[in-house]
Every structure is written in C-alpha cells, then in structure tokens.
C-alpha cells in the first residue's frame with residue numbers, strides 16, 4: 001500500500017500500523033497455543049479508502065498479517081468476520097473477501113449494534129479459538145461498555161477500540177448527549193468539573209477502566225493518535241487483554257507506532273509548508289517538526305505512572321519488577337525505559353535495593369525483587 005493513499009488522513013495510517021504491529025506479534029504466539037485465530041472487524045468499511053485494491057483498510061491490514069502467519073506455518077487456522085452496515089460500501093467488502101486466499105473470510109451487511117450475540121457466536125468457533133475484536137465506529141455510541149459487554153467478556157479474547165476523543169471532548173458539555181453510557185452518571189458529573197486538558201486525559205482513563213471492569217481484563221492501555229494537521233489528539237486506541245504477554249507486545253506496538261506517527265506528521269507538516277509557500281526548506285522534516293500536545297500528555301502520564309509505582313513500593317515495601325511493570329505500562333506513552341530510569345534513580349539515592357540481582361544481570365527481570373530501604377524522592 002502506498003503512503004499517498006493516506007494523504008490528509010495520516011491518522012488512519014498510524015491506526016493501521018498499530019493493528020499491524022500488534023497482530024504481527026499476536027498471531028504467531030496465539031497461533032501456537034490455540035487451534036485458530038478469529039479476527040473480527042466490527043466496523044470494516046471500506047471507509048475513505050483511496051486504493052482500488054482496498055489495501056489502505058483495517059481489514060486488509062489484519063488479513064495480510066494472518067495470511068503471512070499461515071504461510072509461515074505459525075498458525076493452523078484463521079477466520080475473519082468483516083461487518084459493514086452501509087449498503088453501498090458493503091459490495092466492495094464482499095468483493096474483497098472473495099479475493100482472499102488461505103483464510104476463511106465471512107462478510108455481513110449488519111448493523112453491529114443488532115448483532116452482538118451473532119458476533120460472539122462466530123468468534124467462539126470452538127473452545128480452542130482465540131478472537132481479536134477491532135471496534136472502529138465513526139461515532140462513540142457504539143462503544144458503550146454495556147452494549148459491547150458480551151464481546152468484552154469473550155474469553156479468551158482481546159479487543160482494540162477506537163475511542164473518538166476529539167468528538168467526545170467537543171460535545172462533552174452537551175447534557176442531551178448520553179455520555180453516561182460511556183462513563184457512568186457519577187463519572188460524567190466528576191469529569192465535567194475538571195479543567196479542559198485534564199478532562200481530556202481523564203475521559204480516556206475512565207473509559208479504559210470501565211472496559212477493564214466490564215470485560216474482566218487484567219490490563220488496558222490507550223495509544224493517543226494525533227491529527228495530522230493540528231497539534232491535537234484525534235482518537236485513542238484502547239486495548240484490553242488478560243495476559244502480560246499481550247500487554248508487553250502492545251507496548252512494543254505503541255512504541256513503534258508513536259515514532260512512526262511523529263515521522264508521518266513531520267512529513268505532512270513539511271508537505272503543507274511547501275505547498276503553502278511554494279518553496280523548499282534547508283532544515284530536515286524532523287528539525288522543522290513541531291508539536292506540544294503529545295509532549296504534555298507524555299509528561300503528565302510519566303508523572304502519574306511514577307507516582308503509582310512509588311505508591312505501590314511504599315505500600316508493599318517489597319515487590320517484584322513484573323508487578324511494577326504491569327502497573328506502569330498501563331499509562332499511555334510510558335515506556336519500559338521510563339520505569340527503569342525511576343528505579344535506577346531511587347537505587348542510586350539509597351531508596352531501594354535488588355536483593356536477588358544476579359552477578360551478570362544488566363537490567364531488572366520480571367522476578368527481580370525490589371525492596372524499599374529508604375525514602376523515595
């Protein structure tokens with residue numbers, strides 16, 4: 001697929017990169033442990049696709065990864081269910097499905113909201129099936145936790161949800177909009193009292209928490225996807241998993257995709273500057289790139305994650321690195337090197353020690369014990 005298919009909608013390229021990168025890790029792991037992988041694209045499109053072959057879509061991105069996994073004998077069987085309610089777009093989806101080789105692809109011209117039970121039935125082909133649900137609507141009403149609960153509770157299973165931050169933020173003070181379905185009534189009242197920036201970050205946290213609760217997931221994370229042409233977040237991709245491995249792989253996908261997003265935005269900014277001024281520039285795209293919003297979010301998330309790790313250490317006095325990793329990595333944009341940096345600074349200041357650190361060990365492992373022996377600044 002070519003990058004020009006994503007011009008002026010680079011956020012979709014990043015969304016597809018997250019999906020691709022995560023499924024590339026997920027497929028061989030799940031393929032070796034389960035009889036089949038089931039990919040469900042609940043809002044498939046094609047939507048705003050500019051490629052005749054529909055390669056710039058979520059369903060093609062996911063199916064290509066599954067095909068490659070099968071070709072490399074890393075999974076026995078894979079099925080996909082692609083759902084689209086629009087009767088004009090649906091024939092394109094059907095035609096695409098007929099062209100797919102090696103994977104059973106079923107399409108349905110369904111309204112997602114009316115077929116949740118059917119979707120779950122499809123996904124649970126057998127007790128040895130592992131479904132991955134991608135829920136990517138154009139609005140936000142379809143992602144209400146109570147509506148999608150049967151999908152969330154499908155076990156085993158994982159979910160990736162597009163949370164339309166920009167829309168929700170824009171209409172949040174409109175009392176006629178049923179935001180309580182996303183957050184619960186008490187939370188809506190609390191969120192409405194918060195200053196704008198804090199509120200914007202907190203609505204994602206509250207939603208991710210509700211997804212974790214409703215689905216019985218062990219971990220949820222959210223990746224902020226920025227608008228290509230404005231210093232603002234368009235949406236978050238909220239992920240739910242019951243496994244530490246799922247969390248680890250999703251964080252790797254987040255890291256890769258965020259770097260990719262900044263590169264794409266830098267190119268988009270340069271393109272626009274060239275077309276606006278009609279001249280070339282001496283500085284590189286990276287040198288000219290400007291953003292503030294992501295940096296602010298990252299700063300706040302790191303402060304919050306560090307505080308959460310500190311609290312856990314002070315409460316338990318002795319824990320292992322795996323526990324701290326699981327706690328801190330659920331904060332968007334926080335990466336493992338952040339956690340290691342905080343621990344190292346506490347160790348150097350005499351606040352913690354590692355009683356079971358091995359002679360040749362260079363970095364903490366999941367079972368590395370961390371003991372609090374002094375104050376943590």
Ligand SMILES: C[S@@+](CC[C@H](N)C(=O)[O-])C[C@H]1O[C@@H](n2cnc3c(N)ncnc32)[C@H](O)[C@@H]1O
Nearest residue numbers: 043044045047057058084085086111112136138
């Ligand atoms: C954001 S687009 C999906 C984009 C696609 N996942 C991708 O990344 O390439 C949402 C799609 O869902 C479809 N849609 C909207 N409401 C729906 C519903 N209730 N049930 C099923 N599909 C719906 C729209 O027609 C549109 O094609």
